[in-house]
Amino acid sequence: MKNKFKILPILIFLTITILPLVAGLIYALLNSIGLAGILADGFTLENWRIIFGTNDFFQSIAYSVTITLIVLFFAVIFALIFCEFLQTKVGISKFSLLFYIPLATPLIVAGFLTYQILGQSGLFSRIAYNLHLIKDTSQFPDMVNDAFSIGIVFTHVLISTSFFTIHFTNVFRNENISQLKVLSKTLGAGNGYYRRKIYLPIMLSKATPTIILYGIFILGSYELPMLLGRQEPQMISVAIAQKFQKYNIFDVPIAYCMAFIYTILVSTVLFILYKRKMLNNEVD
Amino acid sequence: MKIVYLLICISLCLFSCKQEKKVLSETNILETPWDTILQYSEGTDVNLVMWQGDPFINKYMDQYVVPTLKEKYNIDLNISPGQGNDIVKMTMTSKEAGQTVGKIDMCWINGETFYQLRQTEGLFGPFVNKLPNSAYVNFENPFIGIDFQQKIEGYESPWGNVQSTLIYDTIKVPHPPTTLDEFIVFVKSNPGKFTIPYEFTGLTLLKSWLIAIAGGEGSLSGDFNEIKYQQYSSILWNKINEMKPYLWKKGNTFPNTLSQLHQMFSNGEVSFTMSNNDAEVDNKVLQKLFPESSKAYVLSSGSIQNSHYMGIFFNAPNKAASMVVCNFLMSAEAQYEKMKPEIWGDGTIIDLNKLSPDWQQKFENIPTRKYAPKRSDIQQYALMEIAPEYMIRMFDDFRKYVIEK
Numbered sequence: 001m002k003n004k005f006k007i008l009p010i011l012i013f014l015t016i017t018i019l020p021l022v023a024g025l026i027y028a029l030l031n032s033i034g035l036a037g038i039l040a041d042g043f044t045l046e047n048w049r050i051i052f053g054t055n056d057f058f059q060s061i062a063y064s065v066t067i068t069l070i071v072l073f074f075a076v077i078f079a080l081i082f083c084e085f086l087q088t089k090v091g092i093s094k095f096s097l098l099f100y101i102p103l104a105t106p107l108i109v110a111g112f113l114t115y116q117i118l119g120q121s122g123l124f125s126r127i128a129y130n131l132h133l134i135k136d137t138s139q140f141p142d143m144v145n146d147a148f149s150i151g152i153v154f155t156h157v158l159i160s161t162s163f164f165t166i167h168f169t170n171v172f173r174n175e176n177i178s179q180l181k182v183l184s185k186t187l188g189a190g191n192g193y194y195r196r197k198i199y200l201p202i203m204l205s206k207a208t209p210t211i212i213l214y215g216i217f218i219l220g221s222y223e224l225p226m227l228l229g230r231q232e233p234q235m236i237s238v239a240i241a242q243k244f245q246k247y248n249i250f251d252v253p254i255a256y257c258m259a260f261i262y263t264i265l266v267s268t269v270l271f272i273l274y275k276r277k278m279l280n281n282e283v284d
Numbered sequence: 285m286k287i288v289y290l291l292i293c294i295s296l297c298l299f300s301c302k303q304e305k306k307v308l309s310e311t312n313i314l315e316t317p318w319d320t321i322l323q324y325s326e327g328t329d330v331n332l333v334m335w336q337g338d339p340f341i342n343k344y345m346d347q348y349v350v351p352t353l354k355e356k357y358n359i360d361l362n363i364s365p366g367q368g369n370d371i372v373k374m375t376m377t378s379k380e381a382g383q384t385v386g387k388i389d390m391c392w393i394n395g396e397t398f399y400q401l402r403q404t405e406g407l408f409g410p411f412v413n414k415l416p417n418s419a420y421v422n423f424e425n426p427f428i429g430i431d432f433q434q435k436i437e438g439y440e441s442p443w444g445n446v447q448s449t450l451i452y453d454t455i456k457v458p459h460p461p462t463t464l465d466e467f468i469v470f471v472k473s474n475p476g477k478f479t480i481p482y483e484f485t486g487l488t489l490l491k492s493w494l495i496a497i498a499g500g501e502g503s504l505s506g507d508f509n510e511i512k513y514q515q516y517s518s519i520l521w522n523k524i525n526e527m528k529p530y531l532w533k534k535g536n537t538f539p540n541t542l543s544q545l546h547q548m549f550s551n552g553e554v555s556f557t558m559s560n561n562d563a564e565v566d567n568k569v570l571q572k573l574f575p576e577s578s579k580a581y582v583l584s585s586g587s588i589q590n591s592h593y594m595g596i597f598f599n600a601p602n603k604a605a606s607m608v609v610c611n612f613l614m615s616a617e618a619q620y621e622k623m624k625p626e627i628w629g630d631g632t633i634i635d636l637n638k639l640s641p642d643w644q645q646k647f648e649n650i651p652t653r654k655y656a657p658k659r660s661d662i663q664q665y666a667l668m669e670i671a672p673e674y675m676i677r678m679f680d681d682f683r684k685y686v687i688e689k
Contacts, residue, residue: 121553230537
């Protein structure tokens with residue numbers, strides 16, 4: 001009887017969360033091989049051949065991974081700096097609300113704001129024009145829909161930094177790092193030693209699962225690359241959505257195929273990280 | 285507890301009564317007399333999905349169509365947002381799920397959506413000849429009776445007719461180019477001031493250039509022709525690539541949406557925007573989105589004219605009332621209201637010669653547009669929509685031969 005009560009919540013959890021996802025994944029697979037969908041015309045590997053026969057899909061994956069790593073790199077560094085500064089110098093409570101504001105902003109709104117600020121006809125461009133720093137707004141550096149994805153990275157870093165700062169401050173408190181700092185100083189350690197051997201290892205190892213999961217969120221982001229990115233290269237969600245939404249309904253199975261491969265790739269990476277114990281909070 | 289049961293029973297009775305009234309037999313609805321259809325429609329709801337991106341159109345629907353339908357036919361029209369591919373996906377999902385009675389009754393559609401909905405047999409019909417107001421429409425007019433080279437065959441009721449235009453700022457561009465070759469010259473001498481949105485309206489412009497390259501109106505009519513497409517599209521891509529380095533952002537990227545281009549035009553980043561609705565410029569100036577120096581025009585090489593329509597879903601729960609709504613939208617009074625520039629400015633699908641002299645006079649006395657060209661002046665440049673496969677191919681090839689190049 002006791003076992004039943006133990007299994008029931010797990011079954012409910014699986015039914016609500018995993019089952020629909022697996023069902024969706026199976027449907028995507030069947031659709032991509034012509035065995036599901038009203039346009040299906042029997043088994044075919046044509047959609048898979050199209051994806052593996054061109055570079056577009058893998059370019060999108062590579063581009064998405066690159067953007068994700070760049071965003072995480074900057075956001076984590078900024079958040080670590082803010083966290084230490086606020087915890088030790090100012091006190092996070094005085095500024096905590098400020099860090100929640102970017103998180104309360106929907107990504108699409110943040111994207112529009114970036115467009116209005118960094119675009120060639122945006123706020124900074126107009127200020128530069130009025131200060132006679134540029135002769136025409138078109139001379140303002142290209143930071144939206146640009147070749148280096150500055151707009152996308154900027155907006156993601158803005159929001160991610162807030163998220164990680166709040167997360168790091170919680171880790172800081174929970175791990176009593178301020179006391180460890182006092183202890184290390186008592187034992188003669190300098191600031192550099194404390195940061196290298198205590199602050200960074202504890203913070204990063206504790207935050208690794210969150211960083212990875214947030215990275216997956218950035219990897220699949222849609223609104224910002226749609227608004228601030230280019231048609232070439234495209235982040236993976238935009239590329240998939242375009243196949244789903246544009247004019248050729250016979251591209252829908254290709255979209256399902258892309259979605260299936262992407263999900264399998266991400267799941268595989270997560271599985272490997274899990275096996276390497278990078279998805280739990282244990283500090284070695 | 286008894287009270288709860290009683291409430292449940294009353295609710296079920298009320299619900300079943302309303303449902304019973306709604307369900308007019310699927311099989312004979314097209315043979316049912318119009319008066320009976322009106323009778324069955326009374327006191328029911330109709331759910332419409334449509335693009336809601338224009339405040340003028342929304343206002344027309346909310347403040348005129350919805351209350352008038354309620355007043356005249358006691359029909360509650362509920363409008364929800366959605367367009368194009370969303371609608372197609374919705375019907376595909378319903379079909380796959382074997383859903384014979386859906387939640388949505390009708391939708392606002394244009395050519396490529398009609399093509400896709402016909403491909404997936406997502407539309408109910410043929411119902412248009414059932415509508416009394418269809419008598420005022422000239423279905424022999426190819427700009428109405430044929431949608432993207434596909435005969436409408438009673439599967440969608442015409443609602444409005446528009447012609448694509450380019451919109452420019454008369455102060456910045458005193459003499460706008462009127463052909464593709466003139467555009468190349470203009471763009472080279474005014475770098476960064478022109479771009480093509482990578483969406484429906486931009487593709488409409490590209491299609492008009494393709495038709496012009498192929499030899500003008502009628503040169504690409506009929507079914508999709510691969511040989512012609514290859515021959516003329518390669519010329520088009522070469523010409524676009526010739527001006528690419530001088531386009532906005534040096535042609536390295538293109539706006540994904542028309543609203544983005546409108547915004548860039550309104551803040552002076554580019555000198556041109558475009559619209560599939562020849563009257564849109566008046567709306568946008570009235571909204572103060574565009575400067576008063578804006579003006580719309582069509583290319584002398586031609587611009588595409590097409591109609592937009594209302595369709596009823598194959599699994600619409602209330603087909604009878606949907607037909608009543610379609611009929612009302614085609615009526616002289618609804619078309620007249622819609623055509624006023626300060627309301628929407630949408631072109632009518634009614635053949636004015638079929639109307640009574642009073643109505644003819646009313647239509648003729650509608651104030652002329654201020655910033656858009658007169659319809660009678662641009663009619664001579666009207667090009668028919670070409671087969672949908674051209675647009676599907678051009679969407680992919682623009683990416684392949686222009687964006688990625």
